[in-house]
Amino acid sequence: MMIINIxxxxxxxxxxxxxxxxxxxxxxxxxxxxxxxxxDIAEGTIYPLLRRLKKEGYLESYLKESKEGPPRKYYRITAxxxxxxxxxxxxxxxxxxxxxxxxxxxxxxxxxx
Amino acid sequence: MTxxxxxxxxxxxxxxxPPDELEDILYDFEEHFNIxxxxxxxxxxxxxxxxxxxxxxxxxxxxxxIEEVNKNPTASxxxxxxxxxxxxxxxxxxxxxGPYLGILGVLLxxxxxxxxxxxxxxxxxxxPFLSTIFPDIIITGNISAVALILSGIGxxxxxxxxFIFDIFIGKKIFSGTVRYLxxxxxxxxxxxxxx
Numbered sequence: 001m002m003i004i005n006i007x008x009x010x011x012x013x014x015x016x017x018x019x020x021x022x023x024x025x026x027x028x029x030x031x032x033x034x035x036x037x038x039x040d041i042a043e044g045t046i047y048p049l050l051r052r053l054k055k056e057g058y059l060e061s062y063l064k065e066s067k068e069g070p071p072r073k074y075y076r077i078t079a080x081x082x083x084x085x086x087x088x089x090x091x092x093x094x095x096x097x098x099x100x101x102x103x104x105x106x107x108x109x110x111x112x113x
Numbered sequence: 114m115t116x117x118x119x120x121x122x123x124x125x126x127x128x129x130x131p132p133d134e135l136e137d138i139l140y141d142f143e144e145h146f147n148i149x150x151x152x153x154x155x156x157x158x159x160x161x162x163x164x165x166x167x168x169x170x171x172x173x174x175x176x177x178x179i180e181e182v183n184k185n186p187t188a189s190x191x192x193x194x195x196x197x198x199x200x201x202x203x204x205x206x207x208x209x210x211g212p213y214l215g216i217l218g219v220l221l222x223x224x225x226x227x228x229x230x231x232x233x234x235x236x237x238x239x240x241p242f243l244s245t246i247f248p249d250i251i252i253t254g255n256i257s258a259v260a261l262i263l264s265g266i267g268x269x270x271x272x273x274x275x276f277i278f279d280i281f282i283g284k285k286i287f288s289g290t291v292r293y294l295x296x297x298x299x300x301x302x303x304x305x306x307x308x
Contacts, residue, residue: 028141029148042164047141048172055180069147073140 013041013049015092018077018085021059027072050075058084114160116146126170130177138173171197179294186291194294209293220283227276234269238262 016035020026026034028050032043053059058081063071077085114122120139127135142163149159163169178197182190195210236243241258244251253261 027144027148029145032145036162042162042168043145044142044163044166044169045172047138047145048169048176050141051138051173052176055176068151070144072144072148 012039012092013045014053015085015088017046017049017053018058018081018088021075022077022082022085025074025076027064027074031075053081057081114157116156116160119160119163119166120146122166123170126167127173129174134177182291182294186287188287191287191290191294195290213290216286220279220286223275223279223282227272227279230272230275231269232272234265234267234272237265237268240265 013035016039017031020031020034028047031050032046035041035046036043050059050061054061054075057078059075060078061073061075064074066072120142123142124135124139127138130138145163146156146159150156175194175197178190178194182194238261240251240253240261244253
């Protein structure tokens with residue numbers, strides 16, 4: 001069960017990153033903060049994921065000056081990235097919809113007894 | 114773990130990567146530390162939340178090696194990719210490794226038999242001449258030299274056909290391996306190995 005849990009979380013991570021970046025360009029730390037606020041993850045995991053998404057052409061990065069210290073690496077979503085995001089969202093919704101339907105059925109059954 | 118210990122560990126684990134790629138990866142983590150420290154976290158807190166650098170390094174190596182295979186699918190790259198993905202703990206690869214090596218063994222045997230058949234044909238072609246040089250060892254009996262030469266050429270041709278067939282099979286196995294590794298990368302997508 002624990003392994004399923006871990007794999008599950010990681011699969012969703014890609015979806016979360018694409019959704020957050022599609023709202024607004026983000027730097028790594030910002031993304032980590034936004035995700036770990038809601039989901040318990042090893043924060044470092046976000047960085048290899050960002051790199052892979054970049055190599056697959058779903059994200060682009062650029063450097064932008066910051067008031068404090070060296071320039072920060074920002075990530076922005078690309079057109080293929082938006083398409084991937086939409087595909088992942090509908091996959092996710094179909095999946096959670098199915099699970100919810102099963103849970104509801106289970107509840108209805110419990111009520112009858 | 115301090116910031117330096119974390120970065121050094123990552124650098125050490127990723128020393129096989131191209132230098133510019135390594136620097137790019139480290140840049141992300143330096144930035145992460147800089148911002149974290151600005152926000153008042155300690156190095157200890159930041160490294161603890163980042164997770165094990167050795168595990169992160171495994172993810173990076175797998176990404177890099179599989180990218181290399183896609184660009185340049187040589188045998189050594191494929192093996193590096195196999196072991197890199199193995200290190201991520203994909204059990205399907207462990208289970209596949211035995212049968213896979215078996216298939217490679219069969220392929221090797223096919224190549225060896227093709228070569229042996231070609232050699233036997235060549236030997237048969239030269240048998241008439243050899244029998245005049247070593248009459249005690251090479252005995253052609255009543256079979257005419259022309260028959261020997263023609264059948265030799267025939268056998269060699271069969272061997273060459275088998276060899277071409279082996280190359281075809283080898284290419285199939287090769288592209289199958291690349292596809293299989295990519296499939297594993299897809300699993301990787303949904304599960305960057307970490308705790």
